[in-house]
Amino acid sequence: MARRHKDWLAKTAALIGFHQGGPRIVAVNEHARSAGIRAGQRLADARTLVPDLTTAHAEPASDLKLLETLAGWCERYTPWVAIDPLGGALVDSGFEIDAAAELVDRMATATFGGDGGLMLDVTGCGHLFGSGIEGERALLADLTARLARHGFTARAAMADTAGAAWALARFAERQKDLLAPVAGHRALIAPLPVEALRLDATTAETLRRLGLRCIGDLLPMPRAPLSQRFGDLLVRRLDQALGSAAETIQPRLPAPAFRTRLAFAEPIGRAEDIAAATSRLLAALCGQFEKAGVGARRLELSLFRVDGSIERTAIGTGRPSRDNTHLMKLFQEPLSHLDAGFGVELMMLSAAAVEPFDTQQVALAHAVGGEVMQVQGSDASAALPARSDDTEVIQLVDRLTQRLGTANVVRLAPRASHLPERAVIALPVAKPAVRAGLWTKVAAYKGPRPTRLLAQPEAIQTTAQLPDDPPRQFNWRGSLHRLKRIEGPERLVDEWWQDSVSIEKVETAPSGRDYYRVEDEDGQRFWLYRDGPLNTPAVLPASRWYVHGFCA
Amino acid sequence: MTIIFPNAFAPSSASRDDAPVLVLDRAEPGREDELRRLRETVRRIERGSVASTAPSIPLDVPEIDAVLPDGGLAGGALHEIVPGDAAHDGAALGFTATVLGRIAAARRGQILWIHRQAGALTAPPYAPALAAFIDPARVILASSRRVEDALWTMEEGLRCGAIAAVVGEIDKVELAATRRLQLAAEKSGVPALLLRVAEKKSAAISAAVTRWRVTSAPSRSRLGADGESLDDIGGLRWRLDLLRNRFGDPARTETPSWLVEWTNEKGHLAVVSETVSRPHGAPAQRLAG
Structure with missing residues (x-):
């Protein structure tokens, strides 16, 4: 505010x-x-x-949004960032926490009903700022200094447990950031009021009335009566603060297993510099992939600008990849749209999705002199050696997908439907789902089909000799076509099992289309159809004629 | 400025034997080799620094292949196909698919088909109909709204040597863009087809090696058991005009033109004799309409 x-x-x-x-x-x-x-x-x-x-x-809603933004910003320190909206949700089970930093934005304290905050698990992150405890102190100082620069007043504390850090950040009497020494949090939280244990108001009030004002008063007491009198929560909070019960920070976003970061002494802004930095990050990440035997399916690049905003971009691959140059090519396109603003001070590259990297990559269907080899299932894939051709094609498809979008780079597969507009389905290219020769088989039992099917059939005016006859001439897009040859009809009945067709309608008056392939005087070939209830004369107003495609 | 390409050595077909330079003694093997080297040198001089070594792809129609340099469509080159007018789009697509079928048989790999979703070409090619010419399973279909994206996609595809052929259905293509495509094709040896829309102007400037105009023609009538010609559509016929044939025979002045027929059963293209061949006993007035 x-x-x-x-x-x-x-x-x-x-x-x-x-x-x-x-x-x-x-x-x-x-x-x-x-x-x-x-x-x-x-x-x-x-x-x-x-x-x-x-x-x-x-304004609690917009405050929460602000907190979300801040949480995203805090990912520069650790991927394990959790929002602590109203004094802590219950968190059970998980791993041992060595250190936890608690950040309370004082103004956020104001805006978040006094309790809003962020929790960061900074285990093993301190070394990025210095060695040992000095690194952690530097991290904490960096955090508050940067927040202050953006106009936030923050109270931060770091301790061995999340509970202790929470208590220290909110209740400790001090001027500066507080860094509890390793295993020294017990002494520090002892003088704090019982509210620092993240208790509900009634429990805290009862404790106060009983003369148990600070955490130190509770520490020597036997646990069993405490839990009997005040419920499980108090004892659990106490244990969590002390570290005898485990507590994990549930990250806001799933923490990526592979991550690299690059901080700059001076903010960078030139596109070439950003590209070079991305390339360095990629090289480091690909090294991590190599060790773990995985490849990336999705990578996310975050640019932390000096003004505190974050620019994010992502790329995806069709097959797991750890090819440095290929991934860099995929980044070229999104990088060209990135806005560095006043400069970028930190860049982070994380793998949002990885998959085991198979050096024997499954071959795409490929042809040798017209004869198509096809991979079916995993048994065949083992027999085929990795082909550089396939890798090239997969990488090409990745590049195209990156620029055109997933839906725009496809392979066409037949679908079991009589309706021509439903007979083709677009599949991702990487899936070798279409058997070779399947199309020929499908085409064989169908009538003639147009080389181009109009996305939307166009209505035409027709003239026929007899009511039941196909048209002798028709008017389409302002020109008259006199028909010389007519082939058909091929009757395609509506698929009543589709949602759009009601069964009652099918029972009373089966509707469908009669398709004709026609040729006019000039030799132009069209694919026409008559729509409407079947078994009725073609001249009835209910039946309409359409052009649905051009034949070869 | 008119550029005249000295091309006396280029065609290797027998039809060129009447040219004086080619009157050689075939029995001497040394001279054959020398001749081949000489042809290669001339080719290199003619076609610039990046002479594509990709073999040409015969269309398996002797009459057409004889006109094309090296007896077929140049491998690493850009070829344009133009429909006679907007309504002949189906035929142009059919001819494109036929050519692709020849390329797919000669080259291994996937076919990249780029379709621009705008203007007259709102729908992509219809796969069930393509199946007669090529296996649609081998086609990677890329669509884009912007011309720049479509051209970029074509170029990316042409740079990838593992691709069998690149087809682009793009309406607005500038000269510079076709030059880029031609250079990319030369470099990788991947053939490129550009399916353009019919223009109102006579011929757009382009760097393509060949340009074909495809117009649909009345199909062949089929005869029923009683000798009457039937109402249905027989063999598909197209009128092909080779509007541009760079590296072709410079002495040739008239535009080569053929009436071709595609038969689905045989699965190939054949030139139809232009003289009206009426089956014995068929009534003449039926053909006249």
């Missing part, structure tokens, strides 16, 4: 929401806090303290 109202920084300001019978304070800024205004107060009470209090309505 403070980002939107710069002048607020100097004022005593608060956000209000309407609940529990009147306007109440939802969040406050630093000046208001020092004036004694607290979240949860009635607005009237706050006004008595500070008469010229500046207020605005809280």
Whole structure:
């Protein structure tokens, strides 16, 4: 909110929401806090303290969106970023957490009903900033400094467990970021109030009434009576904060297994530089793939701009690939549209989808002198050696798909349908689903078909000698075609099993099309059809004539 | 500026034996080799620095192959097919598929078919009908709305040596674009077909090696058991005009033109004699209409 109202920084300001019978304070800024205004107060009470209090309505929905954006931005530090919207959801099971950083945006504290925050699992990420504890301290400093530059006031804390970090970030009395030493979080959280354990309000209130004001009071108590009296949650929270119970951070997005990042001392902006950096990232990632024996199906490139916005782009491949140059070619097209803005300070490349890389890649159907070899199932694929031709074609298809879109690079396969517009289905090229010779077989039991089928049949006016006869001439697109030869009809009945055709209609008056291949005086050949109820004279107004295609 | 290509050595067919330079003693093997080398040199001089070594693809129609240099469609080159007018699109597509069928038999690999979804060509070729000419399973169909994308796709395909042929159905193609396609085809040896739409102007400038105009012609009448000609459509007939034949016989002034017939049963193209051949006993007035 403070980002939107710069002048607020100097004022005593608060956000209000309407609940529990009147306007109440939802969040406050630093000046208001020092004036004694607290979240949860009635607005009237706050006004008595500070008469010229500046207020605005809280917007939880847009605040959550902002938090989402921030979470995306935090992926520069770790893929394990979770949004902690209202004081922590229950998180059970998972792995051991060595370190967790908790970031609380103070203004976000204001905007998120006092509790909104982000959780980052930064296990093993500190080394990117320095060695050991120094690296972690640098990471934390970098995080708050960058957030401050973008106008956010953040309180960050890092500790061995997510629970401890959460408590320290929100309740610790301090001025600066807090980094709990390894295994030192127990002592640090002991003086904090019980609310720091992420408890619900009633439990916290009961504890207070019993004189258990801080976490330290709970630590020496036997667990069994505690859990009997206050339920499982308290004990679990306590164990999670101490690290004796595991807690995982559920990442906002699935964390990619393969990832490389490249930070720049100076922001880069030239397209050549970005391309060169992408190429370096790719080389590193392909090395990772090589070790793991996998290939990429989908890669995502994130460009972190200096102004805090993130530009993302992705490429996909038809077959798992770890071919550096090929993947780089795929990136060329999206990179040409990327906008570096004021400069890019960090680039990250992650593999969103990988598949086992088979050096004996399955061969596409290919022909030797007109005779088509075909791969059927996995048994045949083992016998065929990897073909460089196929790799070339697959890579070509990948490039085309990248530019034209998946739906626009296809292979055509026959579909079991009488209706001509439904008889062809487009399949992804990488799937060798069409058996060689299948088309010839399918075409053999069908009548003549046009070389081009119009996407939309065009209505024509026809003239026939007799009511039941096919037309002798027709008018199409303003020109008259006198017919010399007529071949047909080929009757195609509506497929009643399709949703668009009702069964009642089929039973009362079966409808369908009578197709004719016709040739006019000039030798032009068309594919016409008569639409309407069958077994009725062709001149009835119910039957209409259409051009559906051009024949060879 | 008119460019005249010295081409006396180019055709190897027997029809060129009357040219004075080619009167040679066939019995001498040394001279044969020398002649071949000489032809290759001339070819290189004629066709620029990137002389494609891709073998030419005969259409298996002796009359047409005799007119084409090296007895067939040049391998790594751009060929254009133009329908007589918009309504003859079906025939042009049929001829394109026929040519593709010849290429597919001669070369291995996939066929890349690029279709621009705009203008007159709103629908892609219909695979069940293509099946008579080529196996549609070998075709990779790429569609695009923008001309630049379609041309880029063609060029990418032509650069990939593993592709059997590249076909483009693109309406607006500039001279520079055809030159790029021609160069890409020369380099990789992949034949390229460009199916254009009928133009109002006589002939667009293009860097293509050949340009064919295809017009549908009345089909052959089939005779019933009683000798009466039937109402149905017999062999498909097209009028082919070879509007442009770069590296062809420069002495030839008139545009070569053939009436060809495609028979589905035999699966090949044949030139039909232009003289009206009426089966014995068939009534003349039926043919006259």
